[in-house]
Amino acid sequence: MTLIGKFSLFIASFFIHMESFRVYVRRFFEECVKLGVNSIFLVSIISFFIGAVTAVQTAYNLVSPFIPKTVIGMLVRDMTLLELAPTIMSIVLAGKVGSHIAGELGTMRITEQVDALEVMGVNATSYLVLPKVLAALVTFPALIVLAGFLSMLGGYLAAMLTGIATEADYIQGLRMDFIETNVRFALIKSVVFAFLITSISAFKGYYTKGGALEVGQSSTSAVTNSCIAVLLADYLLAQLLL
Numbered sequence: 001m002t003l004i005g006k007f008s009l010f011i012a013s014f015f016i017h018m019e020s021f022r023v024y025v026r027r028f029f030e031e032c033v034k035l036g037v038n039s040i041f042l043v044s045i046i047s048f049f050i051g052a053v054t055a056v057q058t059a060y061n062l063v064s065p066f067i068p069k070t071v072i073g074m075l076v077r078d079m080t081l082l083e084l085a086p087t088i089m090s091i092v093l094a095g096k097v098g099s100h101i102a103g104e105l106g107t108m109r110i111t112e113q114v115d116a117l118e119v120m121g122v123n124a125t126s127y128l129v130l131p132k133v134l135a136a137l138v139t140f141p142a143l144i145v146l147a148g149f150l151s152m153l154g155g156y157l158a159a160m161l162t163g164i165a166t167e168a169d170y171i172q173g174l175r176m177d178f179i180e181t182n183v184r185f186a187l188i189k190s191v192v193f194a195f196l197i198t199s200i201s202a203f204k205g206y207y208t209k210g211g212a213l214e215v216g217q218s219s220t221s222a223v224t225n226s227c228i229a230v231l232l233a234d235y236l237l238a239q240l241l242l
Helices: 002-015 021-060 070-110 113-119 124-162 167-175 181-206 212-241
Strands: none
Touching (some): 002 181, 070 181, 113 124, 124 181
């Protein structure tokens, strides 16, 4: 309970003694580049091959001749929207973005840069952490949309190159019994995961004590706790929204 209370106060401190709007705009776009744009290549590669592997493995398990090939496209679509794009990509981003945030803030803490900001009367949590959270809330959903598209594209190319399904069958499967709510569900999950990953990682890095070894430990702890939080939130959101 003590840790939860400390984390809640950490979140609340974002909105106390805030800087001018212009400062946050500049830092917001800087963080969008660090957290979002710099993650595009990694997300693209992983999501593309996840879609391709899903299509191939689905076709491999279609042992009955009575099951139409359109099932391949439908399963790739549903698995991508419900879990592969929002959840798996968020876990990947927890490793990349979470460790970056924790390492950056931990280094600033042990080198007394955070203390220097506070001495100058700057709310360090608001100045350093709030732009990261806001940038993640914007860029993570965009990355999830990109991951979903590339995953389905990867499944399409895998189906075409291996001959496990025709183009017409795969596209028909993508369109068959489409539930629009799944798209909204994926976007809601991406926003929640973005907040959890950035806030937990920032919390771990901000309160780092010691030296370089402790910075590494904070980064590891940030990734571990972020992944656990993402999985717990994934289960709760599935219960609440589906």
